[in-house]
Amino acid sequence: MNFFRSSKPIELPKHNCVLPHALRVPSLEKLVGKRVVLASNSPRRKEILRTVGLEPEIVPSTFEEDLSHGQFEDLHEYPVATATHKAVEVYQRLVSESPEDSPDLVIAADTVVLTHPPPGLDSVPFEHEGSVHQEVLEKPSSKQDNLRMLLDLNCAICEVVTGVSLVYPVLEAPGYKIKSLDERTLVHFADNPKELLEAYANSGEGVDRAGGFAVQVPKCECLCSSIQGLGGLLIRKVDGDYQNVVGFPVASFFKFLEVLCEEEDDFLEV
Template identity: 35%
Template sequence: MALTPVLRRLRGRRVVLASASPRRRDILGYTGLRFEVVPSRFPETLDPAAFATPHDYARENARRKALEVALRLRAKDQRAPDVVIGADTVVAVDQEILEKPEDKEDAMRMLRMLSGRQHSVITAVAIVLSPTPEPGSDTVAPPPDPEVASLFHEETRVTFSELTEELMRDYVDSGEPMDKAGGYALQALGAALVERAEGDFLGAAGFPLNRFCRELQGLLGATSDPV
């Protein structure tokens, strides 16, 4: 999906990705969008059991990450960025949420749960916009609060092959960073564990780019120009 009209609208605007994930940074960079990275400090201590579905849990994490950065930067700079993008990815099997493993043994536990089974990789995205002050408004008044303009998620259904203990141990000991939900990355060596995947591949990798582009176009009221 071409983002040319949107990029034009965002020229000179401050766009922030509220994530330290190099995967999200790289995927968002595919668009040609100019942005800066300011990782969120939201502690991610929400109780998954307090949410009706894994989707709701991921969406709330994404929302809070984006708002934390928007409000922090507004306090620091006296003006929130024009656009802040927050995201959260979880793996769910039988409605149980698997987040980042605590250590190698926790990663082994998760891989055993996923072996030979289908699970969901859910990535939620929040787009926060900073309201534009009305012309002639009081410049002494506090700046308006940033607002969540779009909150959505994409789900990818992933099926693992039957994994042997030796294969799982080799994977865990391979040096792959243990910083991913479910203990594996679909776009890295973890792809060797996957028999098939249905849905948004980039969403499973951490950022649903196609949906994001469509949402951003809708928010900014841009129409597709000929390329």
Template identity: 30%
Template sequence: MLSPLRELLQQYQLILASSSSQRKAIWRQIGLKFTTKASPFDEESVNPNDFADASKFVEYLAHHKAEAIVRDLERNEQLKTIVVGADTVIVDNGKIIGKPHTHAKAIETLTRLSGRTHNVFTGVSIILVSSLQNKEGNREASFVSRTEVEFASLSEETIKSYVQSDEPLNKAGAYGIQGLGATLVKSIKGDYYNVVGFPIQEFCEKLEILLRTCKSE
């Protein structure tokens, strides 16, 4: 992590409201010191059809994931805590593609995406906790990152072979670009790390702005 942001973070506890191994790996890659807490927020209870578009949907989920962790903070936990929530979805032709939980669903999803361009949206919510008693005293920044991903034309044999690796299961869009799924991707337009699951450059930029604003108040 570069020194300007590292210095600003010295007095804060940083919590990633996610159990995603990909997000944790990205954070560790740049040297962030943090703890993880899986958010108790039930994202499965939220209907994406209730939102005007995918960006509003992921922004909503990211906020509520982070907010649920803030509510669970103990009164004796260190204040000046930063909680970060995130959510990633794949959108093909306006339709949100969920995580496959079976081989059959993964094959169906990859067959649909073959030879096509889809979008990856990640919503990120950053909540700086200044008071556990007064929610209005907290500061929040949020944003949504979008990346276009073009798949190569995939043969049935390729799709079945990839699915048999089990990598696609429980991944948005049924692939992991950081693993074997890289062989399926012809090109991307936008942030690679957004496709992995966390747009780290924009996050650092927004976090630094938030911390500098709070420091000057």
């Protein structure tokens, strides 16, 4: 008699974004068998999530990301709003394309760099109060624009802000709920010579990064608390979540999932 063979085939879940090495915690266990989508084509966000055991389906958003900075009294709301538009666009598109297999959770993120963070934050000296108006730095339009950003950031402190929005189905109109968070990290630039900034801008590494500088995790290496990539040459210190600077605040994201599991009765239940 063969005890290891069954006439009934094992039915694997159609969707499973939770990898075998993931920690057995309630928030991740609730994602097993769910269709979880990351509304981003960022390899950095994908790798950060994969490292901690989550491998969502990748469906980049088509949202234009053209919101006006001027409509936000608090600029920290800007990346949250952009992330929300991304998540809603992907959710609605997937529901329309395949209503019988709609997503259980859509995750979207947007990262920007704010110059001259306000005083009162950790490591921001009060003598800077009222000195300069904050500017939103997104991806530079050219190497010359990249150099302009680096000259502005040089020997100064900037604030990396990532907005994360989650969209999931509910029974009441409009059929989905949105939950969002933002994570803020201070990055201290060293007093770099102009020649180094020019060389970095010409390298092209920062062209597709918010603020024009890259802090990244090398492929196939674990996440660590040190600066990686050529951009690390420009940075003196990071205060806060390092992974937020890389592109996704994974620790805050998982804490947020835990809160939703505990406090939202309809979270991933429809």
